Amino acid sequence: xxxxxxIITLAAVGAIVAAGLIAAATVVSAQEPEATPDQAxxxxxxxxxxxxxxxxxxxxxxxxxxxxxxxxxxxxxMVDDALAAGEITQQQADAAKSRIENGDGIxxxxxxxxxxxxxxAIVQRVRAAIVQSAADALNMTxxxxxxxxxxxxxxxxxxxxxxxxxxxxxxxxxxxxxxxxVANGKLTQAQADKALQKLTxxxxxxxxxxxxxxxxxx
Numbered sequence: 001x002x003x004x005x006x007i008i009t010l011a012a013v014g015a016i017v018a019a020g021l022i023a024a025a026t027v028v029s030a031q032e033p034e035a036t037p038d039q040a041x042x043x044x045x046x047x048x049x050x051x052x053x054x055x056x057x058x059x060x061x062x063x064x065x066x067x068x069x070x071x072x073x074x075x076x077x078m079v080d081d082a083l084a085a086g087e088i089t090q091q092q093a094d095a096a097k098s099r100i101e102n103g104d105g106i107x108x109x110x111x112x113x114x115x116x117x118x119x120x121a122i123v124q125r126v127r128a129a130i131v132q133s134a135a136d137a138l139n140m141t142x143x144x145x146x147x148x149x150x151x152x153x154x155x156x157x158x159x160x161x162x163x164x165x166x167x168x169x170x171x172x173x174x175x176x177x178x179x180x181x182v183a184n185g186k187l188t189q190a191q192a193d194k195a196l197q198k199l200t201x202x203x204x205x206x207x208x209x210x211x212x213x214x215x216x217x218x
Contacts, residue, residue, distance in 0.1 A: 075100050086190035129177070130155075130170055130206065137169035138162060155207040167203055174199050 050064070057067040076097060083093040128142075134155050135145040148158045159166045178192040187195075199206075 072100050086188045088191075089185050089188050091185045129173065133170040133173040134159070134166045134207075136173075137166040149211055152210055154210045159207070163207060167207060170203065170207075171196075171200065 053067055054064050057064045060067065062070075079088070079093050079096045079100070082088045083090065088096075131142050131145055131149075135142045138145065138159060145155075145158065149155070155166060156163050175196060178187065178196055181187040182189055182192045
């Protein structure tokens with residue numbers, strides 16, 4: 001029976017992921033005023049999700065409640081595994097489990113893959129931090145350095161013989177920020193180490209990049 005339950009759980013999770021329906025949300029209360037267009041879309045997504053889950057449950061010969069319980073259990077196990085592997089912090093794990101328990105999705109999409117908008121916001125912050133560090137090393141303001149970069153120059157071209165000092169400053173500032181994030185529980189040490197290694201591996205590409213030129217991560 002235990003093996004059957006595990007097979008059901010894994011099969012159901014695989015089906016949900018494949019269908020792109022891993023995210024869920026709470027149903028809007030029936031006592032709310034007339035639904036807005038966003039609420040209507042939200043309720044329609046819930047309806048489609050539950051319809052899909054009901055079909056999966058029927059094919060697996062279990063009830064919808066049993067399937068949802070299995071999904072929650074599998075999701076919680078995956079969060080525990082990620083925490084044990086150092087891929088997420090205790091704070092992130094607690095937040096994910098809270099969403100799982102409250103039925104607000106199973107909490108994995110935010111852990112295993114950020115949305116495009118969030119990724120772009122992170123990229124913008126990283127770029128700003130690099131410009132700030134490079135400007136500090138060159139005794140320039142960020143605005144002055146950005147003007148040079150907008151003209152088509154790379155950070156390395158602006159820095160000239162001072163490029164090693166620039167790279168040292170960028171690395172030191174990034175290390176300090178990552179250490180602070182670890183201390184505040186926002187990142188695990190493994191996450192911080194991975195981020196710093198990625199910066200180190202791509203730093204030459206970054207400082208030699210010109211406007212409009214993409215940097216391919218190693």
